[in-house]
Amino acid sequence: MKSAGKNLDNISIVLNEPRFPENIGAAARCCRNMGISSLAVVRPELPDREKMLKMATHEAADLIENMKIYDSLPEALSGFSHVAATTARQGRGRRATHTPREAAEMMARLSAKNRVAVLFGSENKGLSNAHLQYCNSIITIPTSGFRSLNLAQSVMVVCYEMFTAGTTDTAPAPRLANQFETGAMYQHIQEMFRAVGLHNESNPDYWINKARRFLGRCELRSWEVRLIRGLCRHVLNSVNGQSSR
Amino acid sequence: MKSAGKNLDNISIVLNEPRFPENIGAAARCCRNMGISSLAVVRPELPDREKMLKMATHEAADLIENMKIYDSLPEALSGFSHVAATTARQGRGRRATHTPREAAEMMARLSAKNRVAVLFGSENKGLSNAHLQYCNSIITIPTSGFRSLNLAQSVMVVCYEMFTAGTTDTAPAPRLANQFETGAMYQHIQEMFRAVGLHNESNPDYWINKARRFLGRCELRSWEVRLIRGLCRHVLNSVNGQSSR
Known part of the structure; x- marks a missing residue:
């Protein structure tokens, strides 16, 4: 099953602080079933390889062997141009932007030229x-009342949709800015915000989080990041009367 | 989520000779997540209710409590008008007739007036x-090479497709800012650009056109327009030392 440009090698599954090694192993098996070859974890509670490998089965053992383990989420996500978060909880600032199928179509398209993660x-x-501040889109798996899926089951639904995503969409995938570029951009924006008085004493991240929520979903290209940073530089120069960087 | 005629109460999941009680429990949880309220098993190898209930979670405990246990497959299937079998192995007489999505559409349609089982x-x-002799259709879940899914994972993929079948479910469409709002925003941006020296004498629209090219594709929401104009106002205040509007 092929989609125009889809490159499953550019799609990774990242598990943040999983509690049970069995779920990590089961997630690895899902990935192998669905042609996804990269799995990473951030601060697993119990990194018991034996239990992981048992659930992964022999066929997916190499995904566990090669699995990267990170100490922080930003570090784990730094190499990706688009990160889709999965969440069952709804609420202010965490409304789903994509169904699994819509997300799979988007990720299939972006994966042609970009490293993406769920x-x-x-x-x-x-x-x-x-955690959602580091993400560009939010997936919620549709459910009937009882919203809490087992972790590995959620991974399966998403991987299954990615594998079967067969978009006839031939629009060329843009090359997106990576998290290094956007990370530096957000720092620069925060500097500019402070310089012009967009600062909330009791909630220092209030404005930058708004900016992240907006820009995070925009599929930023590198030239757009440069445009925004050019604005930051000019604003800082104007306000401070000096070269800021 | 409703589809014309679909009646999830008429859809059952039947597990033939499952080995692990954990998988029965996990299957019950899948059913509850996806609105399917009937689960039956035929000759389970180890009918350990404790282990089933642990994986089912409290939310799906009643599916385990009410689960029918049969001694033979024909008996278990006797009440259904259509039975879809799932199999990973291909071969003579066992070629897949339906993908999970196609099967889900068929089952959704049939379930309006018939009891059906997977x-x-x-x-x-x-x-x-x-076993396949008792079945009307054969579902094979598409996979990449490694075809063997965990039992409960297979149940999840099928239940997920049944739950979402026949719906045009999409994440809710955002309400976008109108041209009146964006028009005023671009004027405000241009004012800000001039104030901080982003100005090209020979091509006065150079910078605002870049901004338009970027923001124009972003499907701006009203709150985002307000955020951007808030920035413009603060920058203009800081540079001019006066209220700009």
């Missing part, structure tokens, strides 16, 4: 609003 | 040709 939260807590 | 084989042996 992020899953822990079994008991899911992803917090702070 | 049958899954055991973890190690799947369904034999003899």
Whole structure:
């Protein structure tokens, strides 16, 4: 099953603070079933390889062997141009932007030229609003009342949709800015915000989080990041009367 | 989520000779997540309710409590008008007739007036040709090379497709800013650009056209327009030392 330009090698599954090694192993098996070859975890609670490997089965053992383990979420996500978060909880600032099928179509398209990731939260807590700040889109798996899927089951639904995504969409995939570029951009924006008084003493991240929520979903290209940073530089120069960087 | 005529109450999941009680429990959880309220098993190898209930979670405990346990497959299937079998193995007389999505559409349609079931084989042996004799259609879940899905994962893929079948479910469309709002925003941006020296004498629209090219494709929401104009106002205030509007 092929989609125009789809490159499953550019798609990764990232599990943030998973509690149970069995779920990590089961997720690896899902990935192997659905042609996705990259799995990473951030701060697993119990990194018991034996238990992971048992659920992964022999066929997916190499995904566990090669799995990267990170100490922080930003570090884990730094190499990706688009990160889709999965969440069952709805609420302010965390409304789903995509169904799994819509997300799979988008990721299939972007994966032609970009490294993309789907992020899953822990079994008991899911992803917090702070985690969602690093993400460009939000997937919620449709359910009937009981919204909490087993972690590996969520991974399966998403991987299955990505594998079967067969878009006839031939619009060329843009090359997106990566998280290095956008990370530096957000720092620059925050500097500019402070310089012009967009600062909330009691909630220092209030404005930058708004900017992240807006720009995060815009599929930013490199030239757009440069445009925004050019604005930051000019504003800082004008306000400070000096070269800022 | 409703489809014309679809009646999830008429759809059952039947597990033939499952080996692991954990998989029965996990299947019950899948059913509850996806609105399917009937689960039956035929000759389970180890009918350990404790282990089933642990994986089912409290939310799906009643599916385990009410689960019918049969001694033979014909008996288990006797009440259904259509039975779809799931199999990963291909071969003579066992070629897939439906993808999960096609099967889900068919089952959704039939379920309006008929009791229908999806049958899954055991973890190690799947369904034999003899078992398939009782079935009306054959579903194979598309995979990449490694075809063997965990039993509960197969149940999830099928239940997910049934739940979403026949719906044009999309993430809610955002309400976008109108041209009145964006027109005023571009004027405000141009003012800001001039104030901080982003100005090209020989091509006065150079910078604003770049901004238009970027923001024009972003499907701007009203709150985002307000955010951008808030920035413009703060920058103009900071540079001019006065209220700009």
